[in-house]
Amino acid sequence: MILGKSSYKIIFLLGFLLCSSLSFSQNNKQKELETRRQELRREIQKINELRTENKTIAKSKLSLIEDFNHKINVLDNLIKVTNRQANLLTREINTNQSKITSLRDELKQLKAEYAAMIVKSYKSKNQQSRIMFLLSSNNFKQAYKRVQYMQQYADHQKKQGETIKAKTKELQDINTNLLKQKEEKNNLIAENKVTQKSLESERKQQQALMKEIQSNISRYANQIKDKEKEARRIDAEINKIIRAAIAKSNKKAGKSSSSKTFALTPEGLALAKNFEANRGKLVWPVSKGVVQMGYGKQPHPVIKSLTINSNGVRIATEKGAKARAVFNGEVIGVVANKNVNPFVIIQHGNYITYYKNLSKIYVKAGDKVTTKQDIGEVFTNPSTGETILSFVISKDTDTQNPSSWIYKM
Secondary structure, eight states, rough: OOHHHHHHHHHHHHHHHHHHHHHHHHHHHHHHHHHHHHHHHHHHHHHHHHHHHHTOOOHHHHHHHHHHHHHHHHHHHHHHHHHOOOOOOHHHHHHHHHHHHHHHHHHHHHHHHHHHHHHHHHHHHHHSSSSHHHTTTSSHHHHHHHHHHHHHHHHHHHHHHHHHHHHHHHHHHHHHHHHHOOOOOHHHHHHHHHHHHHHHHHHHHHHHHHHHHHOOOOHHHHHHHHHHHHHHHHHHHHHHHHHHHHHHHHTTTOTTTSSSSSOOOOHHHHHHHHHTTTTTTTTOOSSEEEEEEEEEEESSSTTTEEEESSSSSSEOOOOEEEEEOOEEEEEEEEEETTEEEEEEEEEETEEEEEEEEEEOOOOOOOOEOTTTTTEEEOOBOTOOOOOOEEEEEEEEEEEEOOGGGGGTT
């Protein structure tokens, strides 16, 4: 089958669009990976800063293991992301090297054709002047066609020269980009070597500590179970407060008090919609911190045989850190008694946020709060030096994964 000129044009256009699409996709992927890499680097920096602040405190072995596990996980993710960046750069470098080879061949052919054209033009001038070429025409029509031919030939020469110039510039740009890509790749590889050494060091310390824990595993398992039992007791107390608030809202609206969802006023409904619209964009409940434990059912980070069910996240932060409201709302509960560290519950329409393990409280039930308003100070354990905020989000009484709501959690 013989293809016409229009078919070749369509094939060329499709090829160009495909290459452009792949290039755009690769650039986007590289930007995503770089963004993620910088996030992980910042998280490691936060971990190191918190470690430096607490280095004089004799932490419990369980706390130390959790610290090591968390940093090892972040370092491991950083290595993976950096490797993916380096591999993507390798593919881009290979693509550019192929482009350079192709362009050089194309330029060689263009220059050869251009040189032949110049020689032909020179010979033509020696053999016969342009005027004689025109005067030797048999008629006016032939003379006009010869004028057109000479103009077209001159235009073609000029276009060929411009094409060579443009291709040369393209080749230079690709070469410059190639050198930059190679430098970026070398930097990533060098950085990964440093990260790998740090990871190996953390793992050695973690393994040494785990040996100590394994020698008295039952004692540590009991400590973990006691903590879980206390956490469930606090959660039950929080649920009691939320159910009472739900019953109160339904009573006001003249609905059944047994309902498990809030009866919202128009203002409450608008607030809930606004809260939902900010999914993934809510501020952190502390200005600086790292997530030590995520949401949901998971093996305990120290004793893998134990399963824990986390209804929120645990955020390690600095001593004296302030807990802050993640969104506008109303305080519906403040609990401060001898049996548990204080906590605050804030309502945002039919959404609730809880801030547990505080040492000081700056608000009271009924207070209206705004985004980023300080609501209390996070408790610092005097024996371990840990400053941990437990943070939970729920819709009515159903807990949500905070990482889906908080910006880059």
